[in-house]
Amino acid sequence: MKKQKKYYTFFDALIINIFTFFAVLLLWAIIDSVDLFNPLDDFFDNFDYTDLYYSELRHNDMVPDTDIFIVNIGHLSRAELANQILTLQKFQPKVIGIDAVFAEKRGMEDFLLKQALHSNNNIVMGGFGVFDEEDEDQAIGIIKSDPFFGDLPVGHLEFIADPTIVREFDKFIKFNDTIINAFSLEIMSKYDEEVFLDFAKRKTKTELINYRAGYHPYIIFDYEEVNDTNSNLEIIKDKIVLMGYVRMFEGAATDTTDSHFTPLKRSEYGYADTKGIEIHAHILSMMLAKNYIYKLPNWINYLIALVICQLFLMWLVYYYVHGAKLFDILSKPIQFLLIILVLWATFMIFAKFGMKIDMIPSVLTLVLCIEVLYLYEETLELFKIDSYLTQKFNYTKDERIKNFRRIIRFEFIRDRFKRSRKRI
Structure with a gap:
């Protein structure tokens, strides 16, 4: 008696899984290369599930950070800015970071600004990297304030927009033998060296920004409020003060100067x-709270997608054989629920552990895997190949030989387009 072969869901599921990944790659290549799909391509480029976490799911009742204060400098002249710095120094902040570059000399008011910048050893200036046109990641220099203002600590002010939303920044830029820390890192090196070193030791050059929640995460002083008689400024003692552009003047409408798209999405009109x-x-704030984001490598994201899709496909293959009557009814709702479950689990992992998993590969494979299963099963039937999916057909040797002849003669194609004739 001939021994009956055993078939396993794992192998059929694995083959379908592999073909599903190829289908995803093909679909992605088409979307990326065909101009017709540019809107869809832009959507995928800008989409990040953590944006929903920041804009919708985080608590908005968090109190402002009392270690960091922002001073709006509007469009102050250099003489007025010098007066602002001297006034702030009277309230003894530990560090003052100035988000401005004075690349050119402008006359007598420069002497006042220079004097203010050197009134205390707690000033950090901003600078802008100069990057190679052919390789945007390669810095070839830095634009900073004129040497007239002295040799002050400088941090680069750039963020990384991917492609329009700011989610990351470079901890440093390097050109020749010169390393320029990010503006925030240079400030932290003066404020808390231990926190600075802890963050600097992280192996990644590029860091994700863990945005702080709340409608008003920071206390902002307009330049009209910065004067000797304002006792509210006593709160900045031994704290970090950031001087930069927020608005033209106190109470002014929001403008687009130095504005960036972020996951916070605070604008109701999409600005x-x-x-x-x-x-x-x-x-x-992220550095002080040590609330870092850990981004998984791409290969782990793909491995997670492979495992999730494999488990789902093993169930699909089994149910396709043993529950064929209900397969079409139940497979799609279960597929939808599984996608929701995967996204929910991803949110929870990000919220609890600060671990960012890219679930787009998992979602895409889950979306396509059922269609690939149908194609795979049709192919098995066409070539009369034994597997778990086709084990009930019990193909004979003669059937396979006959079918093989039909295939090499392309009869199976001709049969589909063969005209039916009938006598009338």
Whole structure:
């Protein structure tokens, strides 16, 4: 008696899984290369599930960070800015970071500004990296304040927009033998060296920004409020003060100067919602709280997608054989619920552990895997191949030989397009 072969769901599921990944790659290549799909391509480029976490799911009742304060400098002249710095120094902040570059000399008021910048050894200036046109990641220099203002600590002010939303920043930029820390890191090196070293030891050059929640995450003083008689400024003693552009003057409408799109999405009308100086504040808050985001490598994201899809496919293959009558009814709702469950689990992991998992590969494979299963099963039937999916057909040797002849003669194609004739 001929021994009956055993078939396993794992192998059929694995083959379908592999073909599903190829289907995802093909679909992605088409979307990326065909101009017709540019809107869809832009959507995927800008989409990040953590944006929903920041804009909708985080608590908005968090109190402002009392270690970091922002001073709006508007469009002050250099002489007025010098007066602001001298006034702030009277309230003894530990560090003052100035989000401005004085690349050119402008006359007598420069002497006042220079004097203010050197009134205490707690000033950090901003600078902008100069990058190679052919390789945007390669710095070739830095634009900073004129040497007239002295050799002050400098941090680079750039963020990384991917492609329009700011989610990351470079901890440092390097050109020749020169390393320029990020503006926020240079400030932290003066404020708390232990926190600075802890953050600097992290192996990644690029860091994700863990934005702080709340409608008003930071206390902002307009330049009209910065004077000797304002006792509210006593709160900045031994704290970090960031001087940068927020608005033209106290009570002015929001404008687009130095505005960036962020995951916070505070604008109801879809405009850039966060000033550069505020983003630096968010980075500093993240470092002080050691509330870092851990981004999984791409290969782990793909492995997670492979495992999740494999488990789902093993159930699908089994149910396709043993529950065929209800397969079409139940498979799609269960597929939808599984996608929701995967996204929910991802949110929870990000919220509890600060671990960012890219679930787009998992979601795409889950979306396509059922269609690939149908195609795979049709292919098995066409070629009369034994497997777990086709074990009930019990193909004979003669059937396989006959079918093989039909295939090499392309009869199975001709049969589909063969005209039916009938006598009348």
